Amino acid sequence: MNYFGLFIQFVFITIFLLLLCFHALMAFSAKRAQNQTEIPIPQFIKWVMLINFVLILGSIIYIIIVRP
């Protein structure tokens, strides 16, 4: 059992989970700002945020499946 590889996986999964939390906070803050100002968030940014979410989630799955 490659414990060092497991440790690396654990570190990177933690980093990506933190990025996911930051992304969620950012989406929540953007929604709150939109509600307060009634200015809609541009459509392309919504797409970018969706791509970010898919990228982070996909990276987590990739790190879990592909072991160093």
Add this chain to the structure above:
Amino acid sequence: MKLNSATTRAILKEGIPSALFALKQTDNKKKRLEEYEIIKCAPGEKILNVQRQHIVSFIIPLISQIFITILILFLVYFFYLYAKNINLNFSNTIVTSYIVLTVICSFSLLMTFTFLSWFFRFYIITNKVIIHRYCFRIGGEFSETVYGEKMHVQDIDRVAKNLFYDLLKIQDVYVYFHKLERENPFIFSAPANAQQIDDVIQRLIIESKSGQR
């Protein structure tokens, strides 16, 4: 798409390209920033001017983030080439792919954060107050407000931050008040149109002196 009198006149006078331009303008009619209810106005208060920071305030950090990301990716690549010849306890190709994914995701998040910070940051001038409102904040809303009835403007100054901003005619607007009322000036940092802000505040000062506010 509606064919209105402006479009018909454009076709008759200047041909199809102008008509297409007129049609495009009708379709893409966006609300001005002043028309959104960014702040709740008190009775008798009306919004005179709302501006964001100049788009360059977003573009320069974005470009620097892109350069830093490219630099980090190069460093990771050189590390990968160097580590190829060393016998490690793990696959350095896979770890390199982890690092590259981390850098790309971080850059993407940072870029989105930078854009939203710029997009939801406003300078608002009403006939009663001057507000700097920063609506997109992870930690809650930030607002700096100066009430015109309590403060008296002593001087307005426009200064470019650096030579590059000076070339692009992007200026900060410093609004100085009486020292006893407010020691530090209220600063409009790189607004979209510094001249417009200057004009609006000058007009407010003139109106208040003539007792019309």
